[in-house]
Amino acid sequence: MTTSVSATFKIWRGDASGGAFVEYQTQLSEGMVVLDAVHQIQAESAPDLACRWNCKAGKCGSCSAEVNGVPRLMCMTRMNDLPVDQPVTIQPLHTFPMIRDLVTDVSWNYRQKLRVKKFSPRAPDRPDGTYTMYQRDIERVQEFRKCIECFLCQDVCHVLRDHEKHDEFIGPRLLIYTASLEMHPLDGEDRLQALKDEHGIGYCNITKCCTKVCPEEIRITDNGIIPLKERVVDEFYDPLKIVLRALGVKKQKTAK
Amino acid sequence: MVDVPVKRLRFGQTQRRDAWWVTPAISFLILGSFVVYATWAAFQGDHYFVGNYLSPFYSPELWGGSPHALFGTKPSFIPEWVPFSPALLILWAPGGFRFTCYYYRGNYYKSMWADPPACAVGEPRKHYLGEKVFPLIIQNLHRYFLYFAVFFLFFLAHDAWKSFWFNDSFGVGVGSLIITANVILLGGYTFSCHSMRHLVGGFLDRFSAKPARSSCYDCVSSLNRHHHLWAWCSLFCVAGCDVYIRLLSKGVICDWRIF
Numbered sequence: 239m240t241t242s243v244s245a246t247f248k249i250w251r252g253d254a255s256g257g258a259f260v261e262y263q264t265q266l267s268e269g270m271v272v273l274d275a276v277h278q279i280q281a282e283s284a285p286d287l288a289c290r291w292n293c294k295a296g297k298c299g300s301c302s303a304e305v306n307g308v309p310r311l312m313c314m315t316r317m318n319d320l321p322v323d324q325p326v327t328i329q330p331l332h333t334f335p336m337i338r339d340l341v342t343d344v345s346w347n348y349r350q351k352l353r354v355k356k357f358s359p360r361a362p363d364r365p366d367g368t369y370t371m372y373q374r375d376i377e378r379v380q381e382f383r384k385c386i387e388c389f390l391c392q393d394v395c396h397v398l399r400d401h402e403k404h405d406e407f408i409g410p411r412l413l414i415y416t417a418s419l420e421m422h423p424l425d426g427e428d429r430l431q432a433l434k435d436e437h438g439i440g441y442c443n444i445t446k447c448c449t450k451v452c453p454e455e456i457r458i459t460d461n462g463i464i465p466l467k468e469r470v471v472d473e474f475y476d477p478l479k480i481v482l483r484a485l486g487v488k489k490q491k492t493a494k
Numbered sequence: 495m496v497d498v499p500v501k502r503l504r505f506g507q508t509q510r511r512d513a514w515w516v517t518p519a520i521s522f523l524i525l526g527s528f529v530v531y532a533t534w535a536a537f538q539g540d541h542y543f544v545g546n547y548l549s550p551f552y553s554p555e556l557w558g559g560s561p562h563a564l565f566g567t568k569p570s571f572i573p574e575w576v577p578f579s580p581a582l583l584i585l586w587a588p589g590g591f592r593f594t595c596y597y598y599r600g601n602y603y604k605s606m607w608a609d610p611p612a613c614a615v616g617e618p619r620k621h622y623l624g625e626k627v628f629p630l631i632i633q634n635l636h637r638y639f640l641y642f643a644v645f646f647l648f649f650l651a652h653d654a655w656k657s658f659w660f661n662d663s664f665g666v667g668v669g670s671l672i673i674t675a676n677v678i679l680l681g682g683y684t685f686s687c688h689s690m691r692h693l694v695g696g697f698l699d700r701f702s703a704k705p706a707r708s709s710c711y712d713c714v715s716s717l718n719r720h721h722h723l724w725a726w727c728s729l730f731c732v733a734g735c736d737v738y739i740r741l742l743s744k745g746v747i748c749d750w751r752i753f
Contacts, residue, residue: 304509304614306509306510306511306512307508307509307510307511307614308510308512308613308614309614321511324511327509329509332501332503332614372700372701372702374701374702374708375699375700375701375702378701394613394614396609396610396613396617397622397624399614400502400503400610400616400617400622401617401620401622402502403622421699422699423699423700425699438624438626440624440625440626440627440631441622441624441625441626442624442625443599443600443603443609443624443625443630444596444597444599444600444603445600445603445604445609445610445613446600447610447613447614450613451613459600460688460718460719460721464596464688464692465688465691465692465696467634468637468688468689468692468696468697469692469697470634471634471636471637472692472697475631475634475635476634476637477635
């Protein structure tokens with residue numbers, strides 16, 4: 239990319255009462271990401287353009303937006319990956335209430351997090367109250383700990399985005415958070431009933447949009463949501479297991 | 495209560511610039527064609543075997559008119575007016591396995607039901623029940639179709655073995671290779687299943703306490719990473735295998751014997 243390339247951006251400007259796309263032009267330089275362009279537009283022509291950002295390294299999860307209709311981190315979206323022969327659209331996350339311009343109120347996610355049962359340690363391995371934890375046991379959960387809470391997965395999930403199930407479904411991010419607790423080798427809490435009834439795991443229809451947009455490349459669906467669905471099946475839908483439990487056969491332990 | 499107002503999009507409304515409709519359209523065509531062809535082939539009840547080759551749509555053949563039938567010809571307890579084909583007796587199992595497969599579910603919800611049509615694209619309907627209630631709650635029985643699929647693999651492997659024996663002498667025909675590739679791909683698809691992954695060890699929180707299960711879980715997980723590829727390749731192969739045997743049986747083509 240040469241320094242002489244100019245690009246047009248259509249950026250959503252407005253607040254909770256409404257808004258519209260406004261066009262801006264700016265020069266692109268080598269190595270630029272979308273967030274650089276937004277900052278340049280702020281400096282050149284729109285000093286009142288609201289945009290949330292922090293680390294500029296894809297680790298804080300602040301600069302989430304929809305670039306050309308796809309939920310992405312603006313700081314990790316390179317301009318030379320986007321076609322600039324037509325305007326680049328930047329709009330705020332669709333699933334959350336607008337505050338202003340590119341800034342949305344994502345506090346709903348933090349309120350949902352409070353609804354997930356907290357970590358509760360299982361019985362210690364030894365009488366002195368200590369545990370032994372192997373890397374083999376913890377590595378599955380470590381993948382989920384990579385989450386930076388950018389909420390792109392929540393934004394793209396159609397159950398929230400299109401069907402407004404915010405009061406019945408906690409969304410992929412919080413299912414991953416639940417998985418990180420439920421599969422933890424030291425945790426002793428049971429969250430399956432809540433997953434089925436309160437957190438609405440049955441609403442997920444596995445379209446994998448959450449996995450596709452995750453900037454940390456967490457395999458949200460394959461490694462988090464589907465294993466949780468299978469655990470819910472074990473507990474509530476597997477007729478053989480239900481009959482065996484009714485006959486007094488002990489529940490297969492998940493080694494909790 | 496909901497405290498997040500959603501600005502509902504119209505069907506197909508999106509700011510996406512890419513050809514988002516191409517993938518669901520291709521999936522729609524392939525899955526739709528497969529369902530139509532498999533249904534047609536299952537109702538034919540004819541041209542499903544030739545010599546030592548048996549179409550996977552008809553395997554295991556419980557009752558039927560071929561030498562591959564396990565229990566002889568059509569049983570008398572099936573009334574004359576009921577359409578009979580050996581495939582109709584067994585095809586519900588592999589069909590159910592694919593229908594309830596986690597990968598295919600995500601795929602056909604998008605391509606066949608537009609729920610959603612593609613990621614970040616507006617949907618055609620407001621109402622949504624997901625897999626919480628009937629009918630889609632039955633998707634939770636996927637593991638039972640998995641049990642049948644594993645059982646069927648033994649028969650398909652036996653068919654593959656038989657495909658190398660021509661009048662009691664060993665040989666390799668193109669059909670032998672197709673039937674063998676079919677069982678390998680179906681095996682890969684079955685053993686990469688998400689339910690299989692859970693049942694062999696995924697339910698555990700402490701793998702170190704169960705080393706054998708842990709190894710099985712690792713094996714299935716490595717296959718599971720490419721479950722979508724196994725799904726598509728096995729779909730093409732099983733249909734291709736039936737087409738090949740059908741054309742052989744009708745005399746349209748000849749089986750090329752490699753040796």
